[in-house]
Ligand SMILES: Nc1ncnc2c1ncn2[C@@H]1O[C@H](COP(=O)(O)OP(=O)(O)O)[C@@H](O)[C@H]1O
């Protein structure tokens with residue numbers, strides 16, 4: 347695998363510390379220069395192929411953009427993680443980022459993990475006082491139907507410590523604890539936690555296990571997933587006597603990752619800023635200021651319903667098509683031919699109707715308008 351290949355997010359499962367290190371160290375991609383149509387036409391075939399390949403890669407990786415949602419999440423995470431640095435055996439506050447898919451949870455959390463890792467290494471060096479590698483962050487992404495034992499094994503695998511096949515869930519858990527103590531892990535991220543197998547017994551067992559981690563591991567536990575609160579994971583224990591859940595609830599701070607909305611002026615401003623940031627990154631010969639933020643604002647909102655995942659998919663695919671077909675700009679006609687994910691398409695029809703009927707707009711006041 348080439349160095350560039352190893353950094354390709356498509357190849358990076360980020361399930362091992364080496365992958366995580368590569369992610370942390372990856373330099374920012376550099377944006378291909380924007381060439382005019384004339385210069386583009388003057389390129390010989392080899393240069394043109396190379397230029398288009400560079401643009402394909404660039405457009406496929408436009409993020410992360412510092413959206414208000416991402417900034418806000420980062421500020422909250424810094425508050426919590428830093429206030430958790432108290433000594434001794436005090437249980438650390440846990441965090442749950444609970445929101446629907448495609449709202450940028452993983453992206454924002456990883457960007458935070460990267461900054462946190464860098465800061466800790468810069469301040470405390472890459473090795474612990476005892477000479478072990480320092481790993482400020484341990485990150486585990488769960489996949490379909492993970493049991494408690496698989497979760498413990500996945501934590502061990504992050505450290506390249508596979509754990510014995512014969513070990514019980516508890517033994518694996520203790521080994522994982524050992525690794526985290528030796529490597530002085532401070533932040534444990536469990537992404538897509540909704541994949542953890544929940545028994546019919548209202549998740550008491552799961553909840554206990556996470557509580558055990560939060561109590562025994564000297565880390566800030568960062569749970570990321572969809573519908574975690576519905577699973578009773580950190581509700582304040584509505585049912586009397588449900589003390590286990592109640593305790594998990596009290597120590598967990600819930601953070602949200604909302605979609606963009608256009609029903610307030612502030613919301614429309616944020617949407618516009620996102621489109622402005624995005625259009626600056628687009629490398630097409632006929633792109634122009636306002637291509638997204640003025641001309642396509644309503645259209646893009648209708649098609650994505652404010653979900654950044656859908657927006658990025660649409661713009662990425664649109665740019666690929668614009669390069670391939672020679673259109674070299676994004677227009678409504680071109681984007682109409684680009685397919686987006688199902689959920690976004692479903693919400694689209696209704697919203698488009700409202701936008702057309704003049705009942706709603708995604709445009710901020712005072713924004714330029716292009717007739
Ligand atoms: N801040 C951002 N800037 C640019 N793209 C983003 C941003 N947040 C999310 N995305 C894009 O949206 C898609 C979904 O994001 P992801 O973080 O996987 O969401 P979630 O974990 O909530 O399902 C990804 O393809 C990602 O590239």
Ligand SMILES: [Mg+2]
Pocket residue numbers: 451452453537538
């Ligand atoms: Mg995710």
